[in-house]
Amino acid sequence: MTDTPEKVDYSSTLYLPQTDFPMRAGLPTKEPETVARWQQMGLYKKLRASAAGREKFVLHDGPPYANGNIHIGHALNKILKDVITRSFQMRGYDSNYVPGWDCHGLPIEWKIEEKYREKGKNKDEVPVNEFRQECRDFAAGWIKIQSDEFKRLGIEGDFDNPYTTMNFHAESRIAGELLKIAKSGQLYRGSKPVMWSVVERTALAEAEVEYADVESDMIWVKFPVASIHVEAGSVLEAQATSLAAEGVEEDGGVTQEVARRLDDLHSAFVVIWTTTPWTIPGNRAIAFSSRYPYGLFEVESAQNDFGPQPGEKLIFATRLADEAAAKAKLTFKLVRDVTPEELAAITCAHPLKDLGYTFPVPLLDGDHVTDDAGTGFVHTAPSHGREDFDAWTANARQLEVRGISSKIPFPVDDAGFYTADAPGFDGARVMDDNGKKGDANERVIKALIASNTLFARGRLKHSYPHSWRSKKPVIFRNTPQWFVYMDKELGDGTTLRSRSLSAIDDTRFVPASGQNRLRAMIEGRPDWVLSRQRAWGVPIAVFADENGEVLVDEVVNARILDAFEKEGADAWFAEGAKERFLGNDHDAAKWTQVMDILDVWFDSGSTHTFTLEDRPDLKWPADVYLEGSDQHRGWFHSSLLESCATRGRAPYNAVVTHGFTMDEKGEKQSKSKGNVVSPQDVMKESGADILRLWVMTTDYWEDQRLGKTIIQTNIDAYRKLRNTVRWMLGTLAHDTGEEIAYADMPELEKLMLHRLSELDAVVREGYDAFDFKKIARALIDFSNVELSAFYFDVRKDALYCDAPSSLKRRASLCVIRKLFECLVTWLAPMLPFTMEEAWLSRKPDAVSVHLEQFPDVPAEWRNDALEAKWEKIRAVRSVVTGALEIERREKRIGASLEAAPVVSIADPELLNALDGQDFAEICITSAITVVAGEGPVEAFRLAEVAKVAVEPKLAEGTKCARSWRITTDVGSDADYPDVSARDAAALREIGFRRAA
Incomplete structure (x- = not known):
C-alpha cells in the first residue's frame, strides 16, 4: 500500500502579488486629499525648481469669465490644458501653466445692476468708482471659487499668482496697448451701424x-x-x-x-x-x-x-x-x-x-x-x-x-x-x-x-x-463708436488685415480646419469696434477734439499709464482726472475725455502682453493657445488682431480647438432639458480622474457627448486599467531591483520591451500632436490585451512559482518594473491622481510622479523582426485558446492547465516560429504537442488562421500541489512528493521544508 502524501499549504512559498494599492479607487475621497498634499508640499514650486534652465514651453491660458461655477465646458478645457503642460514638463521642458481670468465687462456689471434693481437702487446715482469696486469684489470672489474647482480637477498651475485683467498692472498694460494703436493712427471715431443691446445699453461685437x-x-x-x-x-x-x-x-x-x-x-x-x-x-x-x-x-x-x-x-x-x-x-x-x-x-x-x-x-x-x-x-x-x-x-x-x-x-x-x-x-x-x-x-x-x-x-x-449675456435680441443701430482700421496702410506696406492673414498662414492649427475658419473671419470682418457704453472695464483712455482726432502726447500718455499702474483704471474716472492727465500743456476746453470702455475682447486679446512678455517665467510668443472652436471669433481672433496691430505677428505659434459637450443623444445640454452633466457631480460621485479619462478618450476636436452611460463606460475602463497597475505593484513587491542585460532576456521579455519602444513613439508623437485619444487608446489596449490577457497571464506561473534564481522570473520582474515606470509616467498627465497614488505606493520615499521625466527607451529594444515572429506565435495560440474555450464551456475541463492539446500546423512559417518555444507555457496548458501536418478533420480550426488545427486532449500525470500544473514528474523528488520537479527545486532553493 502506497502512502498518500500529506496535504501541505504551499501558499507561503509562492510569490503572489502583495500591495496596499486598493482595487476600489475611492477617488471622491482620495483626490481632495491629494490636492491638499500637493498644496502643502508646494508641488508647483518644486516643478518650477526642477525645470530651471530647461527650454520653456508655454501654453497661454485663455481667460474664463469670473462670474459663476465652472461647467463641463470649463472642465474639458482645463483638463486638456493640464495634460498638455504636464506632458511637456515630463519631457524635458519648463512647462509653466499660469491660469488667468477675464474680470471686466457686461456680465459682471449686469450682476451688480441686478442686485441694485432688487433693492430699488439706481446705478446712475452711485459714484462710478464705488460701482466699479463692487464689480471688482464680485470678480475676486468668483476667482477664488473657480480656482478651487479647477484644482479639484487636478489642474496644476500658479494659482497663487494668476493673471487677471483687473490687476492694476494689467489695466495699465491694456490701456497702453490702446495708446500704441492710437499713436500708430489705427484708432478712429466713426459712425457705423453696430449690434446694439437695448437691454444692456451697449454696442456688441460679433x-x-x-x-x-x-x-x-x-x-x-x-x-x-x-x-x-x-x-x-x-x-x-x-x-x-x-x-x-x-x-x-x-x-x-x-x-x-x-x-x-x-x-x-x-x-x-x-x-x-x-x-x-x-x-x-x-x-x-x-x-x-x-x-x-x-x-x-x-x-x-x-x-x-x-x-x-x-x-x-x-x-x-x-x-x-x-x-x-x-x-x-x-x-x-x-x-x-x-x-x-x-x-x-x-x-x-x-x-x-x-x-x-x-x-x-x-x-x-x-x-x-x-x-x-x-x-x-x-x-x-x-x-x-x-x-x-x-x-x-x-x-x-x-x-x-x-x-x-x-x-x-x-x-x-x-x-x-x-x-x-x-x-x-x-x-x-x-x-x-x-x-x-x-x-x-x-x-x-x-x-x-x-x-x-x-x-x-x-x-x-x-x-x-x-x-450671449442677456440672451435678448439686439438691433442694428448707427451710433458713434471707436474703431480700429482693418485696411489702413500702416507705413510698411501692410494693413491690419494683411498682417493678420499672413500670421494665420504662419500658425499651426489643430485640427487644420481651424485655419480656414479663422482666415474666412479675418477676410470678411469689418473694422474692429472697440467702444462699449458701460462702466466696468478699462477705459478708452484718450482725449479727442471736436473732429474726433486723438491727442497723441507721450507725456500725457505716461501720466495715464503711471496712474493706472498705481491706482488701476479707476484713476480715469476720479474727480479731476481730465486736468490731472492733460496737465498745463493742453487747454482742457479743447479736448473731450473719452468715457467709453474697451470691449472686453480687447482686454483678453491683450493678455499676452502682461503675462507672456512681462512674466520672466513665461515667454512671448506662446507655443500654443487652446480654446473652444467658438474662439475663432473670440479670443484667438482678438489676440491675433491686437498683436498684429502692435507687434506685426500673432502671439501664438499654434492654435488648438475643442468642440462642445452635448448630451448622450447629441443634443445641447441645458437646464430646461434636465440633461446637464456638471463636473462637480461627476467628481463627487466618481472622481476627477474618471472625468479626465473621458476627456482623453473622446474626439475632443469635434463636439463630444457625455451622460450616465458614457461615464459608466469610462468607469469600467478605468477599473481595468487600475487593476493592471495594481497587479504590477503587487508583483513588484518581490522585485529586488536587479537589472537584466537585454541580451540575456528571454524572447517574450524582449517582445514586451519592443512594444514599449513602439509605444514610446506613439506617446511622444501623440502628445506633440495633441492627439490624446490615440495615446489613451494605445495604452489602454496594451494594458488590457497585451499585458493582462497575454503577457501577465503567461508569466504568472514563472513569477509565482519559479525559484529566485530563475532567469525567466528575474527577467520578467525587470521588464514589469520598466512597464510600470513607463505606463505610470506616460499616463500621469492624463490621470494625475491615480498615477500619483501608484507611484508613491511603489516608491514611498518619492516626492511626486509629476516631478519625474518620461523614461528613456533604448534603441536596442526596437525589434520588428521579433514582433513579426510573435505575431505568428500568437496567431497559433489563438487557435489553441479557441479550442480550450469550447472545452471549458462544455465542462470537459475546468481550467486550461487540465489540457494537453495536440496542435497540427501545415504552414512552415508558423511551425518554424514555434521552434524552441515553451508553447505549453505560452498557451497556459500543462503540456502541448506540436506536429507538422493538416490534422484530423474533426480538429478545431479558426478561419482567420489557416493551416492550424487543434485536438483537445487531457493532460496526463498528477496535479502539482503548488503550481497546479498536471505533470508526470510530480513526486520525483522524495523530499517534496506532491509537487513537480520544478517546484521541488524552487522549494529547496528558498529553504522550505515539509513538516516531519
Missing part, C-alpha cells in the same frame, strides 16, 4: 452674440417711382442717340421711344421686402443687382384688403415676381423687361413721404443683392445694417453730385426709442428694457397701410442675433 430662432413681422413695401435721371453719356442717352440716327423722332433730347419706356416706369412702384419694419423710417435707398433680370408687371386682379389693385405697375426681379404676387393675393402680367441702366436711373419717393420723409430714394447697384428670396430689391437703411451702410457710403460722392444728401440719420436711440430722425413716430419703441418687441413695427405697418404703400405682410421664423 463675438458677443449668439443666434436663436425668432418669429418676425415681414412686409413688402411699395416705393413710388418719382423721377428718372438720364445722365449725359449714359446708356439711356446713347439709346436715344441710336434711335435718332434710325429716324425715330426726338422729344426734348430724348427719343419718343425712350420717353415712352421711361413713362412706363414713372407710374410704377419698386417693391422691397424686409423682416424689420421698424427700419423703414431709416430707409435712404434701394439696392438692386445688374446680374439678374427685372421686369415691369401690371396687376390684373387682386383679392386683398390692402395693397396693389388692378392697373398698378410693379417692378420685381423676374424670378421672384410670382412668389411675391402670391403673398399679396393678386395676379399680374409682364409688361416688359427693365434694364439695369433704367433701374440705375430711377429715384423713388419714400413710402412715408406724407409724414415728412420728403427726401429722394435712389436705386443703387449692389453686389450683396440676391434673387433667392424677397423681390430682388433690398431696402437700404444705412443706419441699421452693415451692407446697407457700405452700399450707401460707396455711392456717397455720386449721390451728392445728383443733389442727394449722403448724411446718415440716427432714427433710434440707445433705449430703442425713435428719435427726431423718424418723424411721425413719437414715443414708438423698437424694443423695451426686457428685450420684448415694442410697438414700432405695428405703428410703421399701420402708417404704410394708410399711405397705400404696403404691398403685403406676413410672419417669418428665422435666425436672429441675441446678446
Whole structure:
C-alpha cells in the first residue's frame, strides 16, 4: 500500500502579488486629499525648481469669465490644458501653466445692476468708482471659487499668482496697448451701424452674440417711382442717340421711344421686402443687382384688403415676381423687361413721404443683392445694417453730385426709442428694457397701410442675433463708436488685415480646419469696434477734439499709464482726472475725455502682453493657445488682431480647438432639458480622474457627448486599467531591483520591451500632436490585451512559482518594473491622481510622479523582426485558446492547465516560429504537442488562421500541489512528493521544508 502524501499549504512559498494599492479607487475621497498634499508640499514650486534652465514651453491660458461655477465646458478645457503642460514638463521642458481670468465687462456689471434693481437702487446715482469696486469684489470672489474647482480637477498651475485683467498692472498694460494703436493712427471715431443691446445699453461685437430662432413681422413695401435721371453719356442717352440716327423722332433730347419706356416706369412702384419694419423710417435707398433680370408687371386682379389693385405697375426681379404676387393675393402680367441702366436711373419717393420723409430714394447697384428670396430689391437703411451702410457710403460722392444728401440719420436711440430722425413716430419703441418687441413695427405697418404703400405682410421664423449675456435680441443701430482700421496702410506696406492673414498662414492649427475658419473671419470682418457704453472695464483712455482726432502726447500718455499702474483704471474716472492727465500743456476746453470702455475682447486679446512678455517665467510668443472652436471669433481672433496691430505677428505659434459637450443623444445640454452633466457631480460621485479619462478618450476636436452611460463606460475602463497597475505593484513587491542585460532576456521579455519602444513613439508623437485619444487608446489596449490577457497571464506561473534564481522570473520582474515606470509616467498627465497614488505606493520615499521625466527607451529594444515572429506565435495560440474555450464551456475541463492539446500546423512559417518555444507555457496548458501536418478533420480550426488545427486532449500525470500544473514528474523528488520537479527545486532553493 502506497502512502498518500500529506496535504501541505504551499501558499507561503509562492510569490503572489502583495500591495496596499486598493482595487476600489475611492477617488471622491482620495483626490481632495491629494490636492491638499500637493498644496502643502508646494508641488508647483518644486516643478518650477526642477525645470530651471530647461527650454520653456508655454501654453497661454485663455481667460474664463469670473462670474459663476465652472461647467463641463470649463472642465474639458482645463483638463486638456493640464495634460498638455504636464506632458511637456515630463519631457524635458519648463512647462509653466499660469491660469488667468477675464474680470471686466457686461456680465459682471449686469450682476451688480441686478442686485441694485432688487433693492430699488439706481446705478446712475452711485459714484462710478464705488460701482466699479463692487464689480471688482464680485470678480475676486468668483476667482477664488473657480480656482478651487479647477484644482479639484487636478489642474496644476500658479494659482497663487494668476493673471487677471483687473490687476492694476494689467489695466495699465491694456490701456497702453490702446495708446500704441492710437499713436500708430489705427484708432478712429466713426459712425457705423453696430449690434446694439437695448437691454444692456451697449454696442456688441460679433463675438458677443449668439443666434436663436425668432418669429418676425415681414412686409413688402411699395416705393413710388418719382423721377428718372438720364445722365449725359449714359446708356439711356446713347439709346436715344441710336434711335435718332434710325429716324425715330426726338422729344426734348430724348427719343419718343425712350420717353415712352421711361413713362412706363414713372407710374410704377419698386417693391422691397424686409423682416424689420421698424427700419423703414431709416430707409435712404434701394439696392438692386445688374446680374439678374427685372421686369415691369401690371396687376390684373387682386383679392386683398390692402395693397396693389388692378392697373398698378410693379417692378420685381423676374424670378421672384410670382412668389411675391402670391403673398399679396393678386395676379399680374409682364409688361416688359427693365434694364439695369433704367433701374440705375430711377429715384423713388419714400413710402412715408406724407409724414415728412420728403427726401429722394435712389436705386443703387449692389453686389450683396440676391434673387433667392424677397423681390430682388433690398431696402437700404444705412443706419441699421452693415451692407446697407457700405452700399450707401460707396455711392456717397455720386449721390451728392445728383443733389442727394449722403448724411446718415440716427432714427433710434440707445433705449430703442425713435428719435427726431423718424418723424411721425413719437414715443414708438423698437424694443423695451426686457428685450420684448415694442410697438414700432405695428405703428410703421399701420402708417404704410394708410399711405397705400404696403404691398403685403406676413410672419417669418428665422435666425436672429441675441446678446450671449442677456440672451435678448439686439438691433442694428448707427451710433458713434471707436474703431480700429482693418485696411489702413500702416507705413510698411501692410494693413491690419494683411498682417493678420499672413500670421494665420504662419500658425499651426489643430485640427487644420481651424485655419480656414479663422482666415474666412479675418477676410470678411469689418473694422474692429472697440467702444462699449458701460462702466466696468478699462477705459478708452484718450482725449479727442471736436473732429474726433486723438491727442497723441507721450507725456500725457505716461501720466495715464503711471496712474493706472498705481491706482488701476479707476484713476480715469476720479474727480479731476481730465486736468490731472492733460496737465498745463493742453487747454482742457479743447479736448473731450473719452468715457467709453474697451470691449472686453480687447482686454483678453491683450493678455499676452502682461503675462507672456512681462512674466520672466513665461515667454512671448506662446507655443500654443487652446480654446473652444467658438474662439475663432473670440479670443484667438482678438489676440491675433491686437498683436498684429502692435507687434506685426500673432502671439501664438499654434492654435488648438475643442468642440462642445452635448448630451448622450447629441443634443445641447441645458437646464430646461434636465440633461446637464456638471463636473462637480461627476467628481463627487466618481472622481476627477474618471472625468479626465473621458476627456482623453473622446474626439475632443469635434463636439463630444457625455451622460450616465458614457461615464459608466469610462468607469469600467478605468477599473481595468487600475487593476493592471495594481497587479504590477503587487508583483513588484518581490522585485529586488536587479537589472537584466537585454541580451540575456528571454524572447517574450524582449517582445514586451519592443512594444514599449513602439509605444514610446506613439506617446511622444501623440502628445506633440495633441492627439490624446490615440495615446489613451494605445495604452489602454496594451494594458488590457497585451499585458493582462497575454503577457501577465503567461508569466504568472514563472513569477509565482519559479525559484529566485530563475532567469525567466528575474527577467520578467525587470521588464514589469520598466512597464510600470513607463505606463505610470506616460499616463500621469492624463490621470494625475491615480498615477500619483501608484507611484508613491511603489516608491514611498518619492516626492511626486509629476516631478519625474518620461523614461528613456533604448534603441536596442526596437525589434520588428521579433514582433513579426510573435505575431505568428500568437496567431497559433489563438487557435489553441479557441479550442480550450469550447472545452471549458462544455465542462470537459475546468481550467486550461487540465489540457494537453495536440496542435497540427501545415504552414512552415508558423511551425518554424514555434521552434524552441515553451508553447505549453505560452498557451497556459500543462503540456502541448506540436506536429507538422493538416490534422484530423474533426480538429478545431479558426478561419482567420489557416493551416492550424487543434485536438483537445487531457493532460496526463498528477496535479502539482503548488503550481497546479498536471505533470508526470510530480513526486520525483522524495523530499517534496506532491509537487513537480520544478517546484521541488524552487522549494529547496528558498529553504522550505515539509513538516516531519
